[in-house]
Amino acid sequence: MKQREIKKMIETLSFVRTSGSEEEERLVRYFEKELNALPVKTRIVPFSVPGYRTRAASLSVEGEEIPCRPIWGFGTGLAEGELYYLRRADSCVKRACRERIVLIDGPLRASLYDFLAEAGALAVIASCGDASAEGSAIDQRARAFTLKGKKKLPCAMIHVKDTVRLVHRAACRVSLRVEYDSFIATSHNLIAELPGESEERIDICAHYDSTFLSRGSYDNLSGALALLYLAEHFASRPHYRSLRLIFCGSEEVGLCGSLQYCASDELKGAVLNINLDMLGSLMGAVEAISCADERMEKYLSSFLKHRRIPASVRLGIRSSDSTSFTYFGVPAVSFARYAPEHIVRIHTPRDLPEQVGPAQLLQDMRLVAAFTEKAAAVDFPVPFVLCDKVKKESQDHMKRCRMPPFADE
Ligand SMILES: [Zn+2]
Incomplete structure (x- = not known):
């Protein structure tokens, strides 16, 4: 060669x-x-x-549509509620995640998912990308760990630049829809x-x-x-x-x-x-x-x-x-x-x-x-x-x- x-x-x-x-x-x-x-x-x-095909993915925040992708392999459907930015999966803020759509500033790992499912979160919005780099392409991820019987929450991915903007806004209500098909x-x-x-x-x-x-x-x-x-x-x-x-x-x-x-x-x-x-x-x-x-x-x-x-x-x-x-x-x-x-x-x-x-x-x-x-x-x-x-x-x-x-x- x-x-x-x-x-x-x-x-x-x-x-x-x-x-x-x-x-x-x-x-x-x-x-x-x-x-x-x-x-x-x-x-x-x-x-x-596992194979997947997205049917719909939308995130609307008080009238504004924010680009997102579903994280395949988790739940589907519509989740509506107050957005909560989880800075760290610490037991002292576990209750704050309850009945809320939780925003995290990085990828969704197995232990973090467990924490959020146990906390009673409605849905999860994870973040990808680099806030200081050019572009805002959103990665397509799929669940790569077993759920161990935990509830399937709708999960989506947004670009971290949007994550930062959302945290700036403080309290807001969001509506997240995730629909996809699974096949082998x-x-x-x-x-x-x-x-x-x-x-x-x-x-x-x-x-x-x-x-x-x-x-x-x-x-x-x-x-x-x-x-x-x-x-x-x-x-x-x-x-x-x-x-x-x-x-x-x-x-x-x-x-x-x-x-x-x-x-x-x-x-x-x-x-x-x-x-x-x-x-x-x-x-x-x-x-x-x-x-x-x-x-x-x-x-x-x-x-x-x-x-x-x-x-x-x-x-x-x-x-x-x-x-x-x-x-x-x-x-x-x-x-x-x-x-x-x-x-x-x-x-x-x-x-x-x-x-x-x-x-x-x-x-x-x-x-x-x-x-x-x-x-x-x-x-x-x-x-x-x-x-x-x-x-x-x-x-x-x-x-x-x-x-x-x-x-x-
Ligand atoms: Zn490699």
């Missing part, structure tokens, strides 16, 4: 591709075709994800096998879906292209451990693709996961995370130092597909190149082709290939072990986000 080809792929494949959408499938079919041309054998594993959509994992001499297998994954507002060049077309690079690299190179590449769908809505994979029999034989999420950013440095144990953390440090790559290395988990593997007992290593947030913010319209440097991405691809070569070799110096810290963090993450392993509906 040449820099020129990388540049072209970043330009042509950066399009919005949300979970279960036609565009998401279009991208996975592209990767399938490219792999088959190498030739590398592939299979596509479809899985169900299909997302896909694409799996490619690169057999080695051993039955032991390294599963390397990257998600290829994006969020609603983002063309996802950096998060995570970059990582998916790195998988393609690895396919090319290893297709003609002998390696001891078997390698499997997994292009995961629907990561952005709750690690759905990797969870589907890890909860199935497919995981059998995997000794290590390598996760690639956000590589090749023009700005910023590498972060390598040992989601395994301290020995792997030390190994990563010396490996990167030896290659003279400035990087931060830590032990722990990351909110990405590697956590599905560690949750299911497979140690992982996760690679990213973190661009400073004030330069490129993921999940926004600013995640664009120009944020990814083709030369930088090629360097990251080579780095990941070099690490994979080491890990796939018979004499890799460190055992693949999941330590208690990472195990616990993975369980806590899944519990906190109430992801599918904790589904109770």
Whole structure:
């Protein structure tokens, strides 16, 4: 893969591709075709994800219409009442939320939803965006956690610039209508096998879906292209451990693709996961995370130092597909190149082709290939072990986000 080809792929494949959408499938079919041309054998594993279609969404505040989107997966219908700005989910203001439409200045997380449902709120208005940035596009979100039997309140999202305006007004009455249809959509994992001499297998994954507002060049077309690079690299190179590449769908809505994979029999034989999420950013440095144990953390440090790559290395988990593997007992290593947030913010319209440097991405691809070569070799110096810290963090993450392993509906 040449820099020129990388540049072209970043330009042509950066399009919005949300979970279960036609565009998401279009991208996975592209990767399938490219792999088959190498030739590398592939299979596509479809899985169900929640699908939604908005019928109506309106927020009127004393005669003024404020643009909003429903947060899918919660309640529907009309809510009318007094607006209450919840500054913090503190027990001393729980009663103030009762019978009111509650405005929050950030996203709606599981614990905050519980607080509001228990408080007896009528509806919730969450906020997205950046008050100091250009534009006021509203993100489309869906519930990515289980309700644990809590009441379904109508929930909507507005831009934070409108949130600030509403707080300026002090007390006001609002009317919120949210109507949408739910159905079952299909997302896909694409799996490619690169057999080695051993039955032991390294599963390397990257998600290829994006969020609603983002063309996802950096998060995570970059990582998916790195998988393609690895396919090319290893297709003609002998390696001891078997390698499997997994292009995961629907990561952005709750690690759905990797969870589907890890909860199935497919995981059998995997000794290590390598996760690639956000590589090749023009700005910023590498972060390598040992989601395994301290020995792997030390190994990563010396490996990167030896290659003279400035990087931060830590032990722990990351909110990405590697956590599905560690949750299911497979140690992982996760690679990213973190661009400073004030330069490129993921999940926004600013995640664009120009944020990814083709030369930088090629360097990251080579780095990941070099690490994979080491890990796939018979004499890799460190055992693949999941330590208690990472195990616990993975369980806590899944519990906190109430992801599918904790589904109770
Ligand atoms: Zn990502």
